[in-house]
Amino acid sequence: MSKRDYYDVLGISRQADAAEIKSAYRKLAIKYHPDKNPGDKEAEELFKEAAEAYEILSNPEKKARYDRFGHAGNSASGFGGGGMNMEDIFSQFGDIFGGGNPFESFFGGGGRSRGGRRVQKGSNLRIKVKLTLEEIAKGVEKKVKVNKLVHCQTCDGTGAKDKSSYHTCTTCGGSGSVRRVTNTILGQMQTTSTCPACNGEGIEVTAKCTTCKGEGLVRGEETLSINIPAGVSEGMQLSMSGKGNAAARGGIPGDLIILIEEVPHDTLKRDGINVIYDLYINFADAALGTSVEIPTIDGKAKIKIEPGTQGGKILRLKGKGIPEVNSYHKGDQLVYVNIWTPKAVSSEEREILEKLKGSANFKPQPGKSEKSFFERIKEYFE
Numbered sequence: 001m002s003k004r005d006y007y008d009v010l011g012i013s014r015q016a017d018a019a020e021i022k023s024a025y026r027k028l029a030i031k032y033h034p035d036k037n038p039g040d041k042e043a044e045e046l047f048k049e050a051a052e053a054y055e056i057l058s059n060p061e062k063k064a065r066y067d068r069f070g071h072a073g074n075s076a077s078g079f080g081g082g083g084m085n086m087e088d089i090f091s092q093f094g095d096i097f098g099g100g101n102p103f104e105s106f107f108g109g110g111g112r113s114r115g116g117r118r119v120q121k122g123s124n125l126r127i128k129v130k131l132t133l134e135e136i137a138k139g140v141e142k143k144v145k146v147n148k149l150v151h152c153q154t155c156d157g158t159g160a161k162d163k164s165s166y167h168t169c170t171t172c173g174g175s176g177s178v179r180r181v182t183n184t185i186l187g188q189m190q191t192t193s194t195c196p197a198c199n200g201e202g203i204e205v206t207a208k209c210t211t212c213k214g215e216g217l218v219r220g221e222e223t224l225s226i227n228i229p230a231g232v233s234e235g236m237q238l239s240m241s242g243k244g245n246a247a248a249r250g251g252i253p254g255d256l257i258i259l260i261e262e263v264p265h266d267t268l269k270r271d272g273i274n275v276i277y278d279l280y281i282n283f284a285d286a287a288l289g290t291s292v293e294i295p296t297i298d299g300k301a302k303i304k305i306e307p308g309t310q311g312g313k314i315l316r317l318k319g320k321g322i323p324e325v326n327s328y329h330k331g332d333q334l335v336y337v338n339i340w341t342p343k344a345v346s347s348e349e350r351e352i353l354e355k356l357k358g359s360a361n362f363k364p365q366p367g368k369s370e371k372s373f374f375e376r377i378k379e380y381f382e
Helices: 006-010 018-032 041-057 060-073 086-091 093-097 103-107 133-138 283-288 347-357 373-381
Strands: 125-131 140-151 166-168 177-184 187-194 203-205 217-228 237-240 256-262 268-271 274-282 290-296 299-305 314-317 333-340
Touching (some): 006 018, 060 237, 133 268, 217 237, 217 256, 274 283, 283 290, 283 333
Antiparallel strands (some): 140 217, 237 256, 268 274, 290 299, 314 333
């Protein structure tokens, strides 16, 4: 089943600003929250769908990629928000509702809620992936090794020496926040702030893990499979949600940002979705006509050169170019015909050319059907 448009999911227009996006998601999060709809699988899926849409549209970089390339820009084999779980979704509520999970007060809490604890997020990673013209044209699966921060296996990411080396924070009771009541001339004012004892994590470590020195994270490698859609271009960025650096204490991993680099082709040049090939033929072939074999993205192709072909003529091979991202439309291959003039000739060749020089057929006589260089360029862009 294909994904719905993220703007349709949130019920907003493509011109919606950040405040409208947040407001739309807030309403849907309340409407479809699992605690409000226990056992309703459809509501749970709609809840996840809304969270995924918000995760993309609330991030300026991801939103820009989505607006330009659709789901392919953020969601190919793990890209974007497709891999979100409930913990990722609930971590957004601090941004949406200005604190912890608001449904604690609405529905009596719940095991999945993190309360007011501060949830850390790992940093994003950036890598470069080089692609050939053929890989860009057809799409490709790349396997890459990524060196990044991962959870310490010794302490399971807690940062503690063992299970007896950490306990619930006694200052905040594990909530990660403390409340203070201040008397003012307008009455009592209640404020909530991060717990200074546990730094908002809700637990205190008494003895640190010797492997990770209490950080809960170590350096490690992960081999990732990246499905890159056809039609990407130099400088385009794709993202894989949750594949960046891990976060301490069970926080949310960062994203992996993939920067596309194009490897220049030996004979073909890319121009947007079109591919250009410079064909050189000799004067005799241009005058008499011939068939030549030229390279294309799909392999070799034979084209016919009509007798009397002029230098600068552009031949177009329909559909032999690059596909547009997230589209069925493909560009063309443009063949620029160049007539090769020898830089040196033998005495015998010179004698033949001197005889032909005076022939009436060798006198330039451009007719109305002959297009100038500028007309050919204009035709190319049309």
